[in-house]
Amino acid sequence: MTALVWYRNDLRAQDHQALSAALGSKQPVRAVYLLSPGQWDRHQVAPIRRWYVLASLHELGETLGKLGIPLDILPCDTFDEAPAVLAAYCRDRQIRALFCTREYPLNELRRDRAVADTLRPLGIELQGFDDAVIIPPRALKTGQGTPYTVFTPYRRRWDECLAEAPPSLPPAPKKPAGVAPVTFDARALDAQIRLLDLPDTLTGLWQPGEKAAQKQLQQFADDRLADYRRDRDFPALPGTSLLSTALSAGTVSPARCVTLARAVQRAGSKAGGKEGATTWLSEIAWRDFYRQIMANFPHLAWGAPFRPETGYVQWSRDEQLFQAWCEGRTGYPLVDAAMRQLNSTGWMHNRLRMVSAMFLSKNLFIDWRWGESYFMQQLIDGDFAANNGGWQWSASTGTDAAPYFRVFSPIRQSERFDPDGTFIRQQVPALRDLPGKQIHQPWKAPLLAPDYPAPVVSLEGVRDRVTAAFKAAKNIHDSAGGASR
Ligand SMILES: Cc1cc2nc3c(=O)[nH]c(=O)nc-3n(C[C@H](O)[C@H](O)[C@H](O)COP(=O)(O)OP(=O)(O)OC[C@H]3O[C@@H](n4cnc5c(N)ncnc54)[C@H](O)[C@@H]3O)c2cc1C
Structure with missing residues (x-):
């Protein structure tokens, strides 16, 4: 019996609760990514974003391979096909448990519901984890029991929750004893990258993958976070983290961002460090805020x-x-x-x-x-x-x-x-x-x-x-x- 991690916009191996849970289940672990160009068209995903995702998957496949986890790239043109594609895969590979990071937009929620309904009769439960956000979208409610629609009180509550229960980072994944590394087959990704045919002058501006994202976060925390409050509004300065791409594709986790920012906030080592980190944490709170708005008010979709x-x-x-x-x-x-x-x-x-x-x-x-x-x-x-x-x-x-x-x-x-x-x-x-x-x-x-x-x-x-x-x-x-x- 095997545990399966279904990757979506969480393209990393570190700080990944679903992967950690799969490894913790003590079963052999596999991973899949459903390649859905038709869905990308429906969601108007930019070519440069598609490239970032494909190139990041390339690195992820190699990272997981070293841990002995094969990553399979499955063709699945749109979300509608996801239940059948996953059911067939699970049958072939004797999957008994499916782990993923939860996603909250309406189409993604519908997809996941359909997948869960299809897999349940096969004895497979879909287990979701909320590490695409700091606070899950339906966790915070106003005194009236309604979702927050104003940022300032939301932020206050978000801060309180963070102080009470700071995000925890799962231990770094390890190759289980006796499991051999596997080679990643990147041909499907390379074919898609070739189809995009983007100029090097554009792709050369960006560094895909988890390693680059982690490095970028660390450099930002070390060099620029302290001055964030002062510099962030001036487009001629390198004043912001440029981590939005990594955060939205999940090559870095919000929990890692918050953990580092809180460390800078506490240390307050450089002049302004505390204010810089506090202001930056506010931006991460805005990210959660809009996610909970979208999850609680699906008509926005x-x-x-x-x-x-x-x-x-x-x-x-x-x-x-x-x-x-x-x-x-x-x-x-x-x-x-x-x-x-x-x-x-x-x-x-x-x-x-x-x-x-x-x-x-x-x-x-x-x-x-x-x-x-x-x-x-x-x-x-x-x-x-x-x-x-x-x-x-x-x-x-x-x-x-x-x-x-x-x-x-x-x-x-x-x-x-x-x-x-x-x-x-x-x-x-x-x-x-x-x-x-x-x-x-x-x-x-x-x-x-x-x-x-x-x-x-x-x-x-x-x-x-x-x-x-x-x-x-x-x-x-x-x-x-x-x-x-
Ligand atoms: C019209 C409009 C459209 C936008 N579209 C997107 C989008 O498609 N994707 C996207 O990630 N952000 C979007 N933003 C928010 C924001 O502009 C970007 O997140 C930010 O410019 C990214 O740069 P950074 O990573 O250097 O941000 P930093 O200033 O370093 O902020 C850190 C992180 O906080 C989050 N964040 C910052 N500001 C916001 C915000 N206002 N709302 C939500 N999250 C925020 C991002 O994940 C960002 O990476 C939009 C804002 C506006 C006004």
């Missing part, structure tokens, strides 16, 4: 806004303006620099995600779902809960979102967070020669940037227009008796 009244907002569907935004041709330097960073690297700084998302949803007044979907198609760290949460925050349709009358000025944001234009100059060559502060408003010196577009919209009166549109939506909602749209 259908493209619905969190606030029902905002379902009546008449968003613009101007495809030309949308295209200008996607391509970084809006005429607003920081927005364009942000979009060019996304398009050329697959990643965007958090400050810029807020600025560009708010520009699309407030200044261009284009449906935030268009932006959400464009981000998913480009991001190496594309993650439904964080992306949806970030977009609904920016568009003021979400839980604990920016109020609708709050509109970032792309000029002011540029002056504050890229004051000398270093980041803009890196991303937008047409603006490289603009002197000093003119970088923020190139239309004032058109002769110095002849190849840069004029602004596609004026900033005048935006706040009034957005306010009127949200009020109109609320009126329609109220007159429809509060019905969701």
Whole structure:
């Protein structure tokens, strides 16, 4: 009899509770990954993210092989096929127990339910572990017994739980005595990587796999965490951890991140170390917060806004303006620099995600779902809960979102967070020669940037227009008796 670990977005061997439980069951252990390009298409997974996952799996297969655990890559085009694919595999290999890390988006929950229902009659229980998060999504409730929808009290409770029961890291996996190492067959992965055909200039920017993620975390904790609070909003600085890709694909565990950050917080060895670590822990709490929002409000997976009244907002569907935004041709330097960073690297700084998302949803007044979907198609760290949460925050349709009358000025944001234009100059060559502060408003010196577009919209009166549109939506909602749209 054999125990099986079903890998999904948890592509590591260290700090992995499901693997640890499988090894602890004292049965021979195997592992599988279901390769689902059709599901990736349905979920609009970016090519660079697919590459990261495939390349990380390559390393994982070799790591597990050294532990004597064969990792099989099974073709399974969409989630619908997962129950049959796994049932056939379990029958062939005499699997008696199946272990996995729990996932919370709606389609993943449905997939896992269908797999569990199919395997139960075969005598196989699906055992899930919650180490994709620090606190499981349904564990924390307000005094009224409802899920938290406001971050600050959630964070407070999250902190209390962390203090009472810090995350525990399972022991490093060991090759059981008498088990021989196995060779990993990477042909299926290599074939998929070849199909993606991504340029080395793009993939060379990223280091896939668990080893690189662990190293990156350690370096961040040693060198930059102490200054995180000061530096994190400036895209020209290496102020943030860049760990979102590793966290979303599970090449590093949130428990490991929190354990290291808490150690820095306690030691407070470097000036500001405590504040830096505390602020960074807040970001990990935001990650959990949006995951529990998604798990407790599954209608978000259908493209619905969190606030029902905002379902009546008449968003613009101007495809030309949308295209200008996607391509970084809006005429607003920081927005364009942000979009060019996304398009050329697959990643965007958090400050810029807020600025560009708010520009699309407030200044261009284009449906935030268009932006959400464009981000998913480009991001190496594309993650439904964080992306949806970030977009609904920016568009003021979400839980604990920016109020609708709050509109970032792309000029002011540029002056504050890229004051000398270093980041803009890196991303937008047409603006490289603009002197000093003119970088923020190139239309004032058109002769110095002849190849840069004029602004596609004026900033005048935006706040009034957005306010009127949200009020109109609320009126329609109220007159429809509060019905969701
Ligand atoms: C419109 C919009 C879309 C976004 N889409 C995604 C997405 O698809 N995937 C994604 O991982 N993050 C997303 N974020 C959140 C955030 O921008 C990124 O997590 C962050 O920029 C990643 O950089 P980092 O790893 O250096 O972050 P750090 O600043 O080092 O933060 C550490 C970790 O905390 C988590 N985190 C940080 N900020 C947030 C946040 N606001 N919400 C949830 N988790 C957070 C991430 O896992 C991150 O790696 C989005 C934010 C916005 C405003």
